[in-house]
Amino acid sequence: MKRFDFRDEIHRLDPEKDCVRIMQILQSHEFPWDMGRALGIALYRTYAVPSIGELLGKTDEFTGNTQKRYDDTALILGNMVQHGFEPGKGRDALRRMNQMHRSYDISNDDYRYVLSTFVVMPVRWLNDYGYGWRRLSDHEISGITHYYRTLGKYMGIKDIPETYEAFEELLNSYEDEHFAYTEGGRRVSDSTLDLMVTFYPKRVSGLARKFSMAILDDSLIEAFRYEKPSKGWRKGADLxxxxxxxxVRRMKPREEPLWADNNPNIRSYPDGYQPSRIGTFPASCPVAHDVDPVAHQDLYGPDGDSGPAPEPAEAGPAADGRA
Structure with a gap:
């Protein structure tokens, strides 16, 4: 296999119809490490939005059970990419995510913002920051955009942006308007950074934390009231x-896919797991945990899980914008 064979395969695919396959190639073959870092920063950014940071801080799931929350998030998102939205593990992961979200009063605007971080941050990491071994093409960016538009529709999110540029505009404007310090957001941020350094040997944990801080942009540093990294650390991390x-550009292509299940930093399920049983089950959850909390027929079709996945409805199943 040649270095650019996967890129060429992507360019033979339709960015909308084949968006799942495009994401599979990008995330498991072309940029597994980079996509993981970019999506991690995407989720981290959301803590600086008060309504999100405070909610996560109050649940104690991202402060008291940080490792498991990291694992659950990575596995749920990873299973949807690996298996798509058809019946099976991918749809089980989608249902599990919707069940957890349904337990909280989350606004449609916050959902739209979080979705925008998933679309925009991988492109920024690989293209704008120059950290990818090659740049994403417009065709690939379109595939990423269509994948997350599809996911957003299955989550019941309304008024989803139609283009990458619209997602980027949403992200920028939402952060300009909403980024602010909250105690809950700071606690979640501290706990996340504490977890990140455990992924490295103890002898370099201090350096790892400084490196992690150095790749955060000033808007995040200010929102969490951290001391600004030095210019030396900024430049060193960038280089x-x-x-x-x-x-990486000079390495052979990764022929065997690298999925979330193979990530050594995921430690909560040494004996395996089922996507339908991971995550949180809040005591106040108003639905039975093995029953889909959204309109089952509207989301999955009249045959439920036994039939093919339908085209997702634009407005989504949740009339109030929650998933």
Whole structure:
């Protein structure tokens, strides 16, 4: 296999109809490490939005059970990419995510913002920051956009942006308007950074934390009231990531896919797991945990899980914008 064979395969696919396959190639073959870092930063950004950071802080799930929340998030999102939205593990993961979200009063605007971070941050990491071993093409960016538009529709999100540019405009304007310090958001941020350093040997944990801080943009540093990283650390982290990209470019293509299940940083399920049974089950949850909390027929069709996945409805199943 040649270095650009996967890129060429993507360009033979339709960015809308084949968006799941495009995401599978990008996330498990072309950029597994980069996509993981970019999506991690995407989720991290949401803590700086008060309505999100405070909610996560109050649940104690992202502060008291940080490792498991990291694992659950990675596995749920990873299973949807790996298996798509057809009946099976991918749809089980989608249902599990919708069940958890349904337990809380989350606004449609916050859902739209979180979705925008998933679309925009991988493109920024690989293209704008220059940390990818190659740039994403417009065709690939369109595939990413259509994948998350599809996911958003299955979540019942309304008024989903139609283009990458619209997602980026949403992200920028939402952060400009909403980023602010909250105690809950800061606690979640601290706990997340504490977890990140455990992914490295203890002897370099202090350096790992400084490196993690150095790749956060000023808007996040200010929102969490952290001390601003030095110019030396900023420059060093940037150069290190760009050097890594040059090295990866000269490596052989990854022929065997790397999925979330193979991530050594996921530690909560040494004996395996079922997507339908991971995540949180709040005591106040108003629905039975093995029953889909959204309109089952509207989301999955009259045959339920036994039939093919329908085209997702634009307005989504949740009339009030919650999933």
């Amino acid at each position: 290190a990531l760009k050097l890594r990209a040059k090295v």
